[in-house]
Amino acid sequence: MNRGYQLACAMWAMTAFTLALVALRLYTRVRIVKFVGVEDYMYACTGAFFLFFTIFIQISVHHGLGQNYWQLNIDDTSNAIFWTYVANSFAIIGNAMAKLSMGLFLLRVVQTRWHKIALWGAVIVTTTTSIALTIMLWNQSTPIKMSWDPLRTPGVWNIQIQPLSVGLGVWSSACDFFFAIFPWLFIRSLRMSRREKLMLAGGMSLGVIAGACGITRTVVLSRLNVFNYTLNFVPYFAWAGAEIAVAMVCIGVPTLRPLYLKTKGLASAAHNSTRSRNNNNNNKNNKELPRYVMYDRKAITPPPVVRDSGFSHTRTSSNISKPPTVYARSRNDSVEDIISGYQNEHAGVIWVKNEFRMDEQVVDWPLRN
Structure with missing residues (x-):
């Protein structure tokens, strides 16, 4: 040639x-x-x-x-x-x-x-x-x-x-x-x-x-x-x-x-979704997914059967309890974030005035086809 x-x-x-x-x-x-x-x-x-x-x-x-x-x-x-x-x-x-x-x-x-x-x-x-x-x-x-x-x-x-x-x-x-x-x-x-x-x-x-x-x-x-x-x-x-x-x-x-x-996360999510469907194939309504809802203990009598979230705090006459600061970190969205030592961090503080409980409740999932 x-x-x-x-x-x-x-x-x-x-x-x-x-x-x-x-x-x-x-x-x-x-x-x-x-x-x-x-x-x-x-x-x-x-x-x-x-x-x-x-x-x-x-x-x-x-x-x-x-x-x-x-x-x-x-x-x-x-x-x-x-x-x-x-x-x-x-x-x-x-x-x-x-x-x-x-x-x-x-x-x-x-x-x-x-x-x-x-x-x-x-x-x-x-x-x-x-x-x-x-x-x-x-x-x-x-x-x-x-x-x-x-x-x-x-x-x-x-x-x-x-x-x-x-x-x-x-x-x-x-x-x-x-x-x-x-x-x-x-x-x-x-x-x-x-x-x-x-x-x-x-x-x-x-x-x-x-x-x-x-x-x-x-x-x-x-x-x-x-x-x-x-x-x-x-x-x-x-x-x-x-x-x-x-x-x-x-x-x-x-x-x-x-x-x-992102591609790896989507593949992992698809894999987990497939496993979840296989494990719950006896469920009569596949369009329902669990969601956690917060309840005020004082407003509900008697309290329902609940699952403790692990973050319950009670207000006293002297102060309001303050749980530890919760930090959320971004998932390496860019190489600049990686090289700069993961400096793009977001911090949030949760204040709880009353004692709360968490109850698992089934609701319609609006994004599922």
Whole structure:
């Protein structure tokens, strides 16, 4: 098979997977967590840039990317190189946006000053160098058209873009490793179980795979022969796409924990409901479920047969008894709540003026079909 077609198939497969992650993340943030931050918009934009990258690679393949440069006609070589320039622009900016999304996500949860400084430094340098490289890509020759149509457009070369691309590739790989290792610096001090710490930090640490892809892309680029551009640059674009896709997986998977918990809870509820129906198959009215109702002991004479709730307190002439404070904790609705040490707690106090009892009473359940 033509190497260009292989590249296009691989790119579309990665694009479909990353767009699915974008959809799941947005669903989780909008419908479950009910909070959408700047990093979520940045993540969605990264998915859009990756889609455009794949589309323009497909167009370039149509014009001859993946085939021998010297066996194509001049129009096809010019068009193939031009559309790879467009695609590469989206890849460079998309790669920076993926790291920016990860950096903004971590900035939301870290508290130490030097952690914030390090994150802001990595984000600013990555964004600045990516924008600069994209500008230089389109201004490496005079006139500009000469860079993608050298056989018919005379001119001069202003910039050697390949060494600069290699330098940015080294920095990009270093950032991938930095964002993969960084969560381990603060996550061990959080108030959560060891298993949750390992799961959360392990998901973020998948960035080492993105770093490995970046190193491979950089090595491939440094050894490329630009005189057969349409054939030799296929591996470079494949590894560039893989680096962005893996980075999006590392960023997206940890944020899907609330969706996982909800799905797990629904499955558990369905299982318990099935078991309950099996255990009560002799019940004549399956539409009735128990509900507990509070009764004032002094208002009912004689008192019914009751079940003690364990929280009965009597008012005396001197004071009103006050039971211990009852705390309710949210169920890890977002990764921010997990990383911040479960700070989203709700406290309530129950005051009881009279002695109460609880009686089990069967009532109609309005939500059952």
